[in-house]
Amino acid sequence: MRFSALKRDERAGYEGHIVPASSLLEVAKALRDEDGFDLLSSVTAVDYLTDNEEEESFFEVVYHLYKSTGGGAEVLRVQVPRENPVVPSLVELYPGADFQEREAWDLMGIKFEGHPDLRRILMWEGFAGHPLRKDWKEVYFEEEAKPFGNRWPGGQVYRVEDQNPYGKNNQYPDGFDPESWVETEDPLLYENLEKAAREYTEDIDTEQVVVNLGPQHPSTHGVFRMAVRLDGETIVALKPVMGYLHRNHEKIGERNTYIMNMPFTDRLDYLASMSNNFGYALAVEKLMGDKVAPPERAEYLRVIMAELTRISNHLWAIGFLLNDLGAFFTPALYAIEERELILDIFEATAGSRMMCNYFRFGGVARDLPAGILPRMKDLVNERLPRKIDELDLYLSENELVRSRGEGVGIITPEDAIAFSATGPVLRASGVPYDIRRADPYSIYDRFKFDVAVRYHGDVYDRYMIRVDEMRQSLRILKQALKDLPEGEILTGHNPYQVRVPAGEAYGRVEGPKGELGYYIVSNGKPSPWRYHVRAPSFINLTILEKMCVGQKVADVVVNLGSIDIVLGEVDR
Amino acid sequence: MYGLGILKGMWVTLTHFVDTFVDDLRWLGRRYYTPEGIAHRSSKDSRGIFTVQYPEEKLPVPEEFRYIPFLIYDIDENGEHQDRCTSCGICAKVCPPQCIWIVRTEDPETKRPVPEPVEFFIDIDICMNCGYCSEYCPFQAIRMDHDYELSSFDRHAEHIFNKERLSKPAAYYNEIRPVNFAIDEAERAEKAAKKAGN
Ligand code: SF4
Ligand code: SF4
Numbered sequence: 001m002r003f004s005a006l007k008r009d010e011r012a013g014y015e016g017h018i019v020p021a022s023s024l025l026e027v028a029k030a031l032r033d034e035d036g037f038d039l040l041s042s043v044t045a046v047d048y049l050t051d052n053e054e055e056e057s058f059f060e061v062v063y064h065l066y067k068s069t070g071g072g073a074e075v076l077r078v079q080v081p082r083e084n085p086v087v088p089s090l091v092e093l094y095p096g097a098d099f100q101e102r103e104a105w106d107l108m109g110i111k112f113e114g115h116p117d118l119r120r121i122l123m124w125e126g127f128a129g130h131p132l133r134k135d136w137k138e139v140y141f142e143e144e145a146k147p148f149g150n151r152w153p154g155g156q157v158y159r160v161e162d163q164n165p166y167g168k169n170n171q172y173p174d175g176f177d178p179e180s181w182v183e184t185e186d187p188l189l190y191e192n193l194e195k196a197a198r199e200y201t202e203d204i205d206t207e208q209v210v211v212n213l214g215p216q217h218p219s220t221h222g223v224f225r226m227a228v229r230l231d232g233e234t235i236v237a238l239k240p241v242m243g244y245l246h247r248n249h250e251k252i253g254e255r256n257t258y259i260m261n262m263p264f265t266d267r268l269d270y271l272a273s274m275s276n277n278f279g280y281a282l283a284v285e286k287l288m289g290d291k292v293a294p295p296e297r298a299e300y301l302r303v304i305m306a307e308l309t310r311i312s313n314h315l316w317a318i319g320f321l322l323n324d325l326g327a328f329f330t331p332a333l334y335a336i337e338e339r340e341l342i343l344d345i346f347e348a349t350a351g352s353r354m355m356c357n358y359f360r361f362g363g364v365a366r367d368l369p370a371g372i373l374p375r376m377k378d379l380v381n382e383r384l385p386r387k388i389d390e391l392d393l394y395l396s397e398n399e400l401v402r403s404r405g406e407g408v409g410i411i412t413p414e415d416a417i418a419f420s421a422t423g424p425v426l427r428a429s430g431v432p433y434d435i436r437r438a439d440p441y442s443i444y445d446r447f448k449f450d451v452a453v454r455y456h457g458d459v460y461d462r463y464m465i466r467v468d469e470m471r472q473s474l475r476i477l478k479q480a481l482k483d484l485p486e487g488e489i490l491t492g493h494n495p496y497q498v499r500v501p502a503g504e505a506y507g508r509v510e511g512p513k514g515e516l517g518y519y520i521v522s523n524g525k526p527s528p529w530r531y532h533v534r535a536p537s538f539i540n541l542t543i544l545e546k547m548c549v550g551q552k553v554a555d556v557v558v559n560l561g562s563i564d565i566v567l568g569e570v571d572r
Numbered sequence: 573m574y575g576l577g578i579l580k581g582m583w584v585t586l587t588h589f590v591d592t593f594v595d596d597l598r599w600l601g602r603r604y605y606t607p608e609g610i611a612h613r614s615s616k617d618s619r620g621i622f623t624v625q626y627p628e629e630k631l632p633v634p635e636e637f638r639y640i641p642f643l644i645y646d647i648d649e650n651g652e653h654q655d656r657c658t659s660c661g662i663c664a665k666v667c668p669p670q671c672i673w674i675v676r677t678e679d680p681e682t683k684r685p686v687p688e689p690v691e692f693f694i695d696i697d698i699c700m701n702c703g704y705c706s707e708y709c710p711f712q713a714i715r716m717d718h719d720y721e722l723s724s725f726d727r728h729a730e731h732i733f734n735k736e737r738l739s740k741p742a743a744y745y746n747e748i749r750p751v752n753f754a755i756d757e758a759e760r761a762e763k764a765a766k767k768a769g770n
Contacts, residue, residue, distance in 0.1 A: 147665040147666075147667075148670050151667075151674065152659075152665065152676070153676035153685070154675060156673070260666070260668035330585060337622050347634055348636060351636040351638040369635065394581045394584040397577030398577040398581050399577045400578065496662060496666040496708040
């Protein structure tokens, strides 16, 4: 490479380059402007803590850069000492780094120099420490990794709740008094709102008010809050506040064994558990290598389940977008009827409607039970096409939907890429980037389908693109169901503890909401050393403020609905 | 023409409304509260509303449906209960939220472990219904139940299931999961044959 500062990562099982913190900005800028790596997909950090005297402990910030025209990743890593770790912020170059850097600060305690709004994002101010650090322990700490020793053979049962009673289950930072702390004085949040507002109204001084939409608000699809600064009805600044559903999925994942994480991924985006399983299985299979290459039939089943999930997710997204528009529940319930039939299939095959836990390393857990294949075929060939057409007829030309959607919340293609938006949000802005085509995984390269694109980047197009995508998914499903081969569904014998060689892997799939990635670092032990989820709902929210500024309060709700978030995945 | 889109939409809602009544008439008296009626309502040919009048009527659950695990015992010639579980501990080790607690039996004289657990607990408040215990049990001893109506008045007292509460006869297993039961029986027979051959 032309940078003398870049060093190839020589560790076994690793790829990409190590960059000194001082030249990160320069390298990233060149990669973006000269080499076309314009999509910063994932930013995360790993704590390489060691008690070995001869090795050094350090933090590593890992960046996965992609081209919006397709292809593989360029991985950059910056290594910084564990004491006072500082890394330059990439927000200037890639605004999509905003929330991800805040997350790395919040959970790992890495300072991003030059970040305009570096404060906690998932935890609250009364939280002591940075929980993803390897030396951080919660108040009630059982053991470093599962399985816990006291469950067998001498399992004297107790309730964890009793060991960890309410009131004693928290630790606060020094000098923090939860009793006297008042949320409305949260200085950082409001200061930043004001800063953003000042940029908006340079000339005249008008009376502005701050309104909190949420955390309990019918439009937020869960517990999510938007602090907005209003000039009359017009938004001048907006800051999303999240983390109310945070459970530190990643820390749990680092204490679980590899196989235990599978059902936990169901709980990320609980409307699309099959997709979540898919991404995680791909990442671990990458690490484990060819000995867990799934057999043909399993690959088909995986694709079938993932596409059915996409349809059910988009039905839900459209239904609830219409709810946000004020068409209360009739469209949503029509859409959910069809989703119900898809969930019936999941239930009969995987055993659960939503928490499917269906994928295993090297295949899937169960074969289709008798009688399910004809039902799937009926659904895919007859019912769903009819019902999607009906939905289209029902809503797409409705003048109210059009006038509330057209020209609202416009995202330009440049912004969409810069803010790391993925999935329908990106494609509705005219960027035909779909990982199933851009960086094909599994057997997607065998199917004929088009990448759906729309060009206005407004709410209406984000609605239409979901209708388009459902039709494309049906095309894939028809082919897959027709060609579904007989045979094995799992390579190997499905051991309860898998051996994963040391190294790292980033597995990503085109989930219904966007790029769902899993970054896993293994050190050869039964549990992953680092387990990070690149959550599309979370990162797509980065652009929300930009979409909303200058629009009316009522449009905020619609804009949020058109991104399609699930708080289980945003907050993790 | 402005308003045409809205009219089209209203046409769709009207068809839904009419379809429900047409389906009601076609299935006169059988659409609700009968097994065929329920099956029809959730089939591809169903038109109109789907609603199932729970708890008066219930959707049948498919065989693979999983909820809380249960332990299987066989009944021997003397009418004694024989636990299939050997307290090998694999389920406790693979359980993702670690909600299985097993006390292994020791022979009072030799101090060697004997198959059959003294106690077996599952904290069902924590169980995430993943099905791993059943999937990885090498002795076909623990399987996923279909009973989902488990609400109680006092979760502190009632939600840790002990061995007694968890144990159910093999016949019950056969009743709720006939296909899986047949597969398990075949495997057990094969194992027994191998043992006898040795
Ligand atoms: S895995 Fe099966 S045999 Fe082993 S302890 Fe669990 S239930 Fe008993
Ligand atoms: S179903 Fe899963 S969570 Fe529940 S007891 Fe079995 S292994 Fe544990």
